[in-house]
Amino acid sequence: MTKVLVLYHSTYGHIETMAEAIAEGARSVDGVTVDIKRVPELVPEALAKSSGYKMDQAAPIAVVADLENYAAVIIGAGTRYGTASSQMRNFWDQTGGVWMEGTLVGKVGSAFTSTATQHGGQETTLIGLIQTLMHHGMLIAGLPYAWAGQSRIDEITGGSPYGATTITGGDGSRMPSENELEGARWQGRYVAETAKKLVG
Template sequence: MAKVLVLYHSTYGHIEAMAEAVAEGARSVEGVTADLRRVPELVPDEVARQSGYKLDQAAPIATVDELEHYDAIIIGAGTRFGTASSQMRNFLDQTGGVWFQGKLIGKIGGAFTATATQHGGQETTLIGLIQTLLHHGLIVVGLPYSFQGQMNMDEIVGGSPYGATTITRGDGSRMPSQIDLDGARFQGRHIAEIAKKQFG
């Protein structure tokens, strides 16, 4: 049984929705299990509530120690000024011991993200997350163009060969579209299929 971890941080629920779709795609592969985990929120509870953070997320909080128990790790985080949210970076910055021991070498990895605008740093965020995965020795898998939805020009959609994405609008009012969620499911399934071949 290949084991997939979908590890995410979501402030307003956009990345949470994408993470659920990634996990759904991974679970659609027979012989694969997929767990959803989120990284700890660093913003004080009172400030988060005043700012409208979505605090009622069902996914358990992840620990660094559990990463080595998965065959594939797919990371999702919103974009902050062209890079991943500080909550995700803080969690990843605690994986030095895992890196030192080489515990993630040879596993499969991927990333997904969200931005407020079409050109708000999706690809720089994904590449930053991918760099971390590469430093850990993971084999990185993106969102290939066989997912044709990312080629759509009839509406604004997310999607990048580096990973699934969505666009939220500046006020956060746009939740992931069907195409965005389909891209997330596709990437989750694609990574799960590769992990199954490698570890199943």
């Protein structure tokens, strides 16, 4: 079996929802198993609760040692001032040993994100995450224009050739649209198919 990890950080549930769609797409590929895990939260629990963080996320907490078990790792985090959330950055900052051992070299890496606005740093966040994966020697799979949904102009929508995205709105009230979720499913399936070919 080809194993895929969807690894995410989600503050208000937008990235969690996208992660589930990514996993759904990956699971649609025969011979692929998928785990969803999240990185540890760094914000103190009392502050997280008072700030309205989504506290009831079902995904278990990942540890760095988990990474070696997968043929592909798809990472998702919200954007903070044009880069990935510190929670996701903190997790990858602990992977020096993995890098030294070359554990992820030749495996498939991919990324997805969210922002409050259409021009809030989606692509810079994705490229930053992709750079980290490339330093680990991973082969990058994005969201090609073969998925036509990112070319739509009849509605506001996320989507980038670098990875699936969603737009949350300034107050966080907008959850991923069906088009954005379809992009996430497409990306998950594409990553799983690519990893399966490499493992096969």
